[in-house]
Amino acid sequence: MTRTLFCFGLGYVAERLAQRLMEEGWRVAGTCRTPEKQAALRGRGIEAHLFDIGRPLEAAGAALAGVTHILASIPPKEGTDPVLGAHDTDLRALQGLEWVGYLSTTGVYGEKDGGWVDEASPLNPSTPNGKARVAAEAQWRAAGLPLHIFRLSGIYGPGRSAIEQVRAG
Template identity: 55%
Template sequence: MSIGLAPHLFCFGLGYAAETLARRLLDEGWRISGTTRTEETLASLRVLGIEAHLFDRARPLADIDALLSDVTDLLSSVPPDAAGDPVLDTHGAAIEEAPALRWVGYLSTTGVYGDTGGALVDEHAPLAPTSQRSTRRVKAERAWLDRPWPEQVAVQVFRLAGIYGPGRSAFDHIRAGDAKRIDKPGHVSSRIHVDDVATILRASMARPERGGIYNVCDDDPAPPADVIAYACALLSVPPPPLISLEQAAKEMSAMAASFWVDNRRVDNTRIKRDLGVRLRYPDYRAGLAAILSATARVESASNS
């Protein structure tokens, strides 16, 4: 990277997590550009000051070399499809040749570990995905890590647990009337607040490591039913009754049902040890309380 070159992040897939990181970096004076699939999102991103472009496998970026000419950091949150990774398949060579590039992050999922029966997994655990979706992620991780990157480029993989945050939490399901408390004894899942995702990615950008793989989750794997019950308590509403997984599955999509196949606890030691991260929301209780408090402040300001 040239001396004095302003930092520039390019995001393939400016979704929930990537946009949260982008907003933070805009506040730090970064230039942000990236892609989305819809005209509606394109317009909203440009309002924020993000240079957004339409992209998917069927719509590759025509001027990719120019778009990446001064990009220093690149993040991909685009999921793989049946044919492979759309970003690498269409623009992998251009990304490798981006002259200022130093850091690449790929957002994967803890689903690559599969079902451990509730046992703890760290980044060295064997990968045993139980769904086609997670199997594709395993292949995509290898595709990103195994490309012949220039020596100065550090590529990392981030295995994310379920992301929640403002506008995407248990509160939203409760208010919509579709929250369920499913009784599956011994079943736990890991999660992570979207603000902590941004913190972890930012820490990695400051300490780039070639081939680094990081679990991205909080300190408290917990039964999903407990999360719903706690959110209800914060809202001072009665929690929905416990129902069996078999009963709940009758109304679930195939994707929703797949999340109940895997039971595992995810170890987040490495993000703290190697990246120096201190989670702002170490468990769902802290995260939900903060979301509710922020919502109350916004409503109070709008009513004043």
């Protein structure tokens, strides 16, 4: 059986994972917001579908058929996770789903003034975004799927470091 990853939100992290897994023989599909990015992703061998808040996947059952792994990287909006808001029932109905990864943030721990945190640290978000991520994590846990939460520190990728942002004004 071919392992299949479906990425809700093919951004920097998800695209890198998709490329790596395709090199290992995985089938990869996922979502983006624009037809231009959809065409670019398809050109790289990724089965891309349009998805945005208020615009769920068309034919979700067909798009998710055979999916064994899901990566969700879309941030919460207005107190809810947009993937679960649109496709909770579809995800719960998947047969053969082995793993769901949710990309969250270390912002769920709050400001620690340089102190260390780890996965056992209490959640104490100090920003609206951190609070929204805590709520989204709870929604994913409540879905009853085989969930793994990854709390990434900061936004990273080309042109996204704090130093580059300061230089850009």
